[in-house]
Amino acid sequence: xxxxxxxxxxxxxxxxxxxxxxxxxxxxxxxxxxxxxxxxxxxxxxxxxxxxxxxxxxxxxxxxxxxxxxxxxxxxxxxxxxxxxxxxxxxxxxxxxxxxxxxxxxxxxxxxxxxxxxxxxxxxxxxxxxxxxxxxxxxxxxxxxxxxxxxxxxxxxxxxxxxxxxxxxxxxxxxxxxxxxxxxxxxxxxxxxxxxxxxxxxxxxxxxxxxxxxxxxxxxxxxxxxxxxxxxxxxxxxxxxxxxxxxxxxxxxxxxxxxxxxxxxxxxxxxxxxxxxxxxxxxxxxxxxxxxxxxxxxxxxxxxxxxxxxxxxxxxxxxxxxxxxxxxxxxxxxxxxxxxxxxxxxxxxxxxxxxxxxxxxxxxxxxxxxxxxxxxxxxxxxxxxxxxxxxxxxxxxxxxxxxxxxxxxxxxxxxxxxxxxxxxxxxxxxxxxxxxxxxxxxxxxxxxx
Numbered sequence: 001x002x003x004x005x006x007x008x009x010x011x012x013x014x015x016x017x018x019x020x021x022x023x024x025x026x027x028x029x030x031x032x033x034x035x036x037x038x039x040x041x042x043x044x045x046x047x048x049x050x051x052x053x054x055x056x057x058x059x060x061x062x063x064x065x066x067x068x069x070x071x072x073x074x075x076x077x078x079x080x081x082x083x084x085x086x087x088x089x090x091x092x093x094x095x096x097x098x099x100x101x102x103x104x105x106x107x108x109x110x111x112x113x114x115x116x117x118x119x120x121x122x123x124x125x126x127x128x129x130x131x132x133x134x135x136x137x138x139x140x141x142x143x144x145x146x147x148x149x150x151x152x153x154x155x156x157x158x159x160x161x162x163x164x165x166x167x168x169x170x171x172x173x174x175x176x177x178x179x180x181x182x183x184x185x186x187x188x189x190x191x192x193x194x195x196x197x198x199x200x201x202x203x204x205x206x207x208x209x210x211x212x213x214x215x216x217x218x219x220x221x222x223x224x225x226x227x228x229x230x231x232x233x234x235x236x237x238x239x240x241x242x243x244x245x246x247x248x249x250x251x252x253x254x255x256x257x258x259x260x261x262x263x264x265x266x267x268x269x270x271x272x273x274x275x276x277x278x279x280x281x282x283x284x285x286x287x288x289x290x291x292x293x294x295x296x297x298x299x300x301x302x303x304x305x306x307x308x309x310x311x312x313x314x315x316x317x318x319x320x321x322x323x324x325x326x327x328x329x330x331x332x333x334x335x336x337x338x339x340x341x342x343x344x345x346x347x348x349x350x351x352x353x354x355x356x357x358x359x360x361x362x363x364x365x366x367x368x369x370x371x372x373x374x375x376x377x378x379x380x381x382x383x384x385x386x387x388x389x390x391x392x393x394x395x396x397x398x399x400x401x402x403x404x405x406x407x408x409x410x411x412x413x414x415x416x417x418x419x420x421x422x423x424x425x426x427x428x429x430x431x432x433x434x435x436x437x438x439x440x441x442x443x444x445x446x447x448x449x
């Protein structure tokens with residue numbers, strides 16, 4: 001089906017999107033669907049798509065939007081087929097097992113209906129945007145375009161209420177009606193547009209440092225595992241149906257180690273690996289074996305986990321999208337879904353407001369308040385609940401095991417701060433201008449009922 005007719009006074013936009021992760025390509029596809037006359041350029045600082053990274057999930061409104069874009073089947077085909085989540089003690093004994101959370105829930109059951117490796121998800125989003133543009137071009141549309149430019153960064157922006165003059169690392173200069181910063185939690189677009197004072201207030205650490213890497217597959221089943229170690233250490237493993245096991249190491253609310261890791265993560269890679277090895281050498285369970293894999297892995301990544309809370313999502317004609325504007329942290333499980341929600345709302349308001357881009361950006365900011373209030377909320381009230389001492393760990397493990405044995409799984413989740421899973425309380429707006437059929441019920445479980 002072609003794009004809906006545009007009003008005669010609606011002028012197509014020249015749009016720059018910074019970042020080809022999850023949010024950028026999705027926004028490009030939604031905007032192209034809304035009006036194929038838009039000229040869209042997407043720049044990525046890496047020389048190609050970044051296909052590495054750990055496991056992401058998609059739920060609630062994110063699934064509805066993916067279906068409306070026609071990419072849900074491709075996402076289903078990319079799923080890792082994780083079968084559940086086990087909590088284990090220092091001997092690997094299962095204390096509690098949780099099943100799969102269906103896609104209609106926002107929740108925090110960790111294993112969800114759509115669990116996808118980040119690289120596979122980015123590839124689906126990228127190919128979806130390319131296919132959308134090709135479909136339109138094949139219909140004979142001679143206005144508009146979609147262009148990806150890799151190994152390219154923005155070096156300077158002159159922002160105003162009318163547009164943005166941009167200088168690229170290639171030396172090229174271009175004027176855009178709108179610049180969309182979709183360049184992640186550490187967004188350079190955010191820092192340069194809003195300045196150091198707002199950046200310092202917006203970037204809110206949750207007091208957790210994390211390391212991610214892969215090793216050869218460790219387990220026979222497809223369950224993920226979580227282990228709580230002493231001294232505020234937590235380990236998670238995820239394999240699904242893949243040939244490798246993802247290792248996640250977390251330092252939880254330990255002020256001394258938190259400050260140390262802030263310094264360490266700026267050091268050369270081998271020094272960073274050494275610090276994590278020393279920190280987890282005596283953590284128990286299978287950590288020493290996991291650390292053997294750390295020595296040779298080539299996809300190691302470490303970061304400080306934070307949320308981004310912006311007082312305003314735009315300034316002039318520069319607007320933030322996804323983690324750049326409202327990173328919720330991986331602990332919420334809602335980062336990818338918020339990226340899709342933001343793409344949908346921003347494109348919808350631009351389509352609805354025609355030439356009044358300023359009004360569209362203000363409406364985007366206002367309409368994102370409610371989903372951000374809901375989906376940025378950390379499960380269990382935050383990360384303060386994690387036990388640290390040997391006694392605390394033992395008591396927590398016994399409590400979880402007893403409650404699980406009595407089939408009181410919800411209460412057990414509450415005991416370890418993971419209660420969530422309620423359906424969305426947000427009434428997602430409908431934008432006929434986007435030429436998308438966004439159904440309310442898309443869960444496979446619901447289709448079978």
